[in-house]
Amino acid sequence: MEVLVLATLTLYAPPPTLSPTLYKPLPLGSYRASGWLLGQLTQQANTLSGHLNLFWADVQDSVWVGGKSDKSGAGHERGPYWLNGLVPLVAILNASKPTGLNVHVAKQVDEWIVYILDHQNATTGWLGPDDGLGGKGDDYWSAWNVVAALLQYADAKRGTPIAARCMDSVLAHIAEASRRMKTTPLKDGGWSQNRWQDWVYLCEWTADMGVTEAQRRMLYEASQLAFGQRWDWQRYYAQDSTFAHQFPEKNVPDWTMYDHGVNNAMGLKWGAVAYRLTGDPTYLAEIDKMLAMQDRYQGQPYGMFSADEVFGGRALNRGIELCAVVEQMYSLEVAFRVGAELPSAVSWLDRLETLAFNALPATISADMWQHQYLQQANEITACVTDPHVWQQDGPDSTLFGVEPNFGCCTANFNQVRRRPQRLSHCADPPSPSGGFPLVSPLVGSLWCPLWWVPSGVPSGGFPLVSPLVCSTQCHTDLPL
């Protein structure tokens, strides 16, 4: 009799569950920005973010939407990165109804989403290109930002048929990727393995969106599978001498996957992700340990660690990449929702705010047409510089532009090693190719020229763009 009871209990034991988040964001479509925030978001849509899909091949001609580009970095990742940011941008703009939006970003996003849904492999469920780019066990990563985009799109379009399609698509892809991970595990030392927590996070997020019991179980098992194949941030940050690699206490001279700044910024969320999966509170405590190590050995006054590709130490002329800033921000957002009851959790939001109001805008120009790859706390030039005080990033990393150094923040070893032959110094800049000298003698005069668009811009092909007109007199007329 006892045996029977036990067997029954085993058979009908409730399936393992995720620990809940303590806080959750509102549905994405319910945020209405105003004031400076709406100005900032509108600006973003009107400039580089809203135009990449109109002129930059890695988005405009991405393999994700039937093109030929977007094949560099850790996979087919550039279109997905862009989409992951554009979906929430559009959702908030749609709800906020700004004046002065000049680019139809909502249409861009809708077309991307529909194309991706329409071209999902109906048999296997795999999302996007399935050409193995990244190599065996490391071609998982490419789709993760697309999954994030689809989940946000479903959130913003709650209750509509396309929202349901997005959820079905995500569930099918996770199931297929998980099937593959059973036979082809996350490649040891690969991007997908190092960023495992983002995959588990996506599984948990999908479960939070509302799924059936069978789907919930699939997501849980997919999470456990990847968790078992993970890169061990815990031992790395503990500087465990029996582990293959230890968190560095200084500048790292050579490229590694685990000392990689963006990877560490993404990895900051792992403790929250693993806590939800296992219920083990020691994982949650890892967040503060990671931040303490980053601060102590790599800390910079703008609120995070230094890293050009890999950790750069505390010297104030080293820097941090824009991609690492936004990933650290996102990790802190995720960490708070899960770990909000820890005494230090409020400080995570303080840190997030510090990054948002300092590190993020400092490395993007005011009009958001330009951004850097790498910002320095003490930055006295932003020029093509070779040799340079930073180590891994290229000579043009501190330029403000479309794709300084590298078209994305997930450069791999070979690509970051490219070194243009030309040694250009600030005192001898290349001739302005636009024929419009932007030398501004006054601090206060920079803003206007950046807005200036020649009246001869062909507008026929891009009716959504409305050039903002500013006369060259602005050079000297603006007050400080």
Place this chain on the structure above:
Amino acid sequence: MLDAPAQGWPKYAASALLTRVSDGALLVALPVPIAATLADGTVVTVDTEYPLEDTVRVSVTVPARRTTPLPVLLRVPSWAVNAVFSVDGGDNKTVANGTLVSTKCLAGWTTQLTLDLRPEIRVETGWGVKADHLSNGHIDANGYSRWSGALPAGGDLHSGNYSVLEATLWCNATSACVGFTMQSDGPTAMVEEQGEAAEGEDEDEDDADAATHELLDEHRHQHRHLHRHGTRGKARAGPPPSPPEGGAVPGSSLVYFKRHFGPNGDARWASYAKAWAGRDTNAAAVRRGPLLFALQLEQTATVVKTWEPFHNTDLSFTTPSVWNYALRVDPTAPITPLVFERITSQTNVPFNSSAPNMRIRALATRLNLWNESLLAADEPPPSPVQLGAAEASSTEEVILIPYGATELRMGAMPWAMP
């Protein structure tokens, strides 16, 4: 690369307002101008231009059909030590910084919450390279700290077949030397190395040791000495030794120093660094509220590329401005010499180098010996900076603006007392 950073502002905005899963409480996690309608019909409006202003006003209209009050929480940042909170224009109550302040908003009512953060200028020191990286807390009699592997500060300084004492003497007499690297068996070897090595330990040597000794014998007149006395601290492998630069110290056993330029993954190589080597950079970051303030530099932009068809540009920046200043400030009492001012700005975004909406006026002294290398500012000299008499009397006013509004800046500066 703005494909990835596109998520920065939107996701920040989407984290501004959160709901607590357990009871549906509303949390204003990140004050920004934003509004939302909650599932129960509650309308929340965060009416502020923070961080351009210091006050966050939250209006919460809870529908009458909700039967219970809505708990509402606001984050009080860790720096907001003077923050006060009021409900519906009532008395200001002090609130603890680094916590969430909570209240309840009645159904059928619009509650006005006001959080006045009242930031003060803070001068935060300790930024930049830490000289105490060179100390692991175990300082030997010669004032050196032992590290496994490479020196924390980078490469080593010397090569040759020296004793620890010889190396110490050499290093102390050489201004460029902050430490040296030697090979040994383990953490305790160094201690033994400095004492008298017992005769007979040679017998424990393995073949590799003997081979190494043969190698050394080709180069080193101390070979016999090493062979007789050297044990755990003895040479094993590494680059060919260079000739010694000093006489052997009688009675000391020998170690081998390698010239070291890269990371050292071999735990048998230990590094010794002067515990007192250098000083912390200890640069100052000036903050007010959530904003870091940086030395404003005049920015000269040059177009390096124009993209078609939208004519957006890639820009480089240089500055003709002096940047090598030390702030004249007492970090423990920064208020007097630092003056915060708001500036009326016409910009539609807050982080604009040509139209900063606030600034801090400060006094500073130029440090002529602080230079640049590779078009970058060298690490600031250690603070507090010891000023010469002429420097100490030479101060000028400088302007700090929000770091986020800059393309060029000094985000952390050395400092000297006023």
